[in-house]
Amino acid sequence: MADEVMSDQEAYFLERIDRGDRIEAEDWMPEEYRNQLVRLIAMHAVSEIMGALPEKEWVPRAPTLYRRLAITAKVQDEVGHGQLLIRVAEDLMRPWGKNREDIMSDLFSGRLKYHNVFHMATPTWADAGIIGWLVDGAAVITQGMSLTCSYAPYARALQRIVEEEGFHIQHGESICMALAEGTPMQRAMLQDALNRWWPALLMFFGPPEKSQLSTNQLRNIRWRIRSKTNEELRQRFFTKYVHRIWSLGLTIPDPTLRQDPETKEWTYQQPDWNEFRAIVNNQGPRSVARLGLRSTTYAEGEWVRAMISRSSMAV
Amino acid sequence: MAHLDFDVYEVFAQPDSMSPHVHVFNVLASSPDMALALAEENFFRRESYTNLWVVRRDHIHQLGFKDRDGFQKTVKSYRTTDDYKYLRDKWRYYREHPMRPGGGEASERVDD
Numbered sequence: 469m470a471d472e473v474m475s476d477q478e479a480y481f482l483e484r485i486d487r488g489d490r491i492e493a494e495d496w497m498p499e500e501y502r503n504q505l506v507r508l509i510a511m512h513a514v515s516e517i518m519g520a521l522p523e524k525e526w527v528p529r530a531p532t533l534y535r536r537l538a539i540t541a542k543v544q545d546e547v548g549h550g551q552l553l554i555r556v557a558e559d560l561m562r563p564w565g566k567n568r569e570d571i572m573s574d575l576f577s578g579r580l581k582y583h584n585v586f587h588m589a590t591p592t593w594a595d596a597g598i599i600g601w602l603v604d605g606a607a608v609i610t611q612g613m614s615l616t617c618s619y620a621p622y623a624r625a626l627q628r629i630v631e632e633e634g635f636h637i638q639h640g641e642s643i644c645m646a647l648a649e650g651t652p653m654q655r656a657m658l659q660d661a662l663n664r665w666w667p668a669l670l671m672f673f674g675p676p677e678k679s680q681l682s683t684n685q686l687r688n689i690r691w692r693i694r695s696k697t698n699e700e701l702r703q704r705f706f707t708k709y710v711h712r713i714w715s716l717g718l719t720i721p722d723p724t725l726r727q728d729p730e731t732k733e734w735t736y737q738q739p740d741w742n743e744f745r746a747i748v749n750n751q752g753p754r755s756v757a758r759l760g761l762r763s764t765t766y767a768e769g770e771w772v773r774a775m776i777s778r779s780s781m782a783v
Numbered sequence: 784m785a786h787l788d789f790d791v792y793e794v795f796a797q798p799d800s801m802s803p804h805v806h807v808f809n810v811l812a813s814s815p816d817m818a819l820a821l822a823e824e825n826f827f828r829r830e831s832y833t834n835l836w837v838v839r840r841d842h843i844h845q846l847g848f849k850d851r852d853g854f855q856k857t858v859k860s861y862r863t864t865d866d867y868k869y870l871r872d873k874w875r876y877y878r879e880h881p882m883r884p885g886g887g888e889a890s891e892r893v894d895d
Binding site: 541544548551558559568628632776 | 828
């Protein structure tokens with residue numbers, strides 16, 4: 469980019485970014501800025517939609533009526549977040565003549581990836597608790613950063629989303645707290661779930677940069693699409709949650725995990741990044757089943773979409 | 784798959800009868816009724832409201848980008864109460880040192 473001659477539009481765009489101005493959907497933007505946003509926001513949107521599925525499995529099996537109402541509300545919230553984000557992505561894709569149907573077909577074909585954590589199994593009620601407490605906790609750390617995103621419609625959507633995530637986290641904390649205060653069997657169930665989720669939680673933030681940022685990352689930081697690196701976000705997660713996890717008498721399945729008292733930096737066992745790449749390429753434990761469910765439901769709902777369409781196509 | 788013939792509707796909500804309708808977000812819908820239903824489901828699962836408006840996006844007219852920059856106003860203190868802050872001190876002073884009827888220095892015997 470440095471070698472190219474910058475157009476007046478581009479220079480003005482950067483000047484706006486630098487003074488903290490936010491960009492709206494109809495404003496001029498570099499094509500690559502639009503590309504990066506669509507990639508990020510479409511991925512976020514389908515992650516919310518796919519993210520409803522692991523917890524949805526616990527709606528009919530929740531231990532009490534109250535828990536069932538709460539987890540139903542949470543699942544509905546996640547799908548609602550997907551709706552908001554798909555709208556934001558659609559407005560960006562409009563100049564390309566694309567819309568939500570393209571997002572869904574990209575998801576089904578595997579072209580569009582979704583977050584690693586939603587490929588994982590949820591065999592016990594404790595998994596539902598850990599998702600609310602720690603997966604949503606991790607998500608809020610990433611989304612909290614993105615509230616400063618230079619693209620205004622995305623930042624506005626996140627403001628609504630982050631507000632609801634506050635409820636999700638406490639919903640998860642409440643489930644985990646009840647299990648931690650419960651019988652030895654319930655405590656063991658919670659510990660098992662933590663063991664299962666720990667590597668996935670570390671993977672959630674993406675591979676560490678090791679002091680060299682990719683050109684993509686540098687550009688996204690320059691454009692204020694993001695402001696922190698994967699590793700900075702992961703470190704925040706440790707600082708926020710490790711002591712809380714320990715305070716419930718749980719063991720984090722990483723004997724090497726410790727914080728430097730001087731630098732406050734956490735050292736930890738790297739998860740298997742090859743496994744991470746396999747998971748996000750739909751080779752995770754539940755990838756095929758959940759994508760199958762999602763695409764079957766989508767196909768089965770086709771007649772509903774046709775019926776409510778403005779031109780009311782004949783069914 | 785047939786292209787779905789939907790419109791974008793912008794959603795405005797009025798939290799209580801003394802507040803203006805404020806822009807909330809937008810939904811994709813095939814009719815105003817559907818837009819209202821979606822707006823309720825998407826944005827008001829918890830918050831309450833007095834009224835909701837949905838407006839088809841292509842019915843909204845806005846200033847172009849060049850104009851939006853012009854919204855940065857210069858300081859106009861003569862249009863606000865900012866320039867009149869000194870009045871508070873004056874009023875306090877004259878409560879303690881009232882002017883004489885017809886003007887001039889404050890009277891010695893205030894109560895008369």
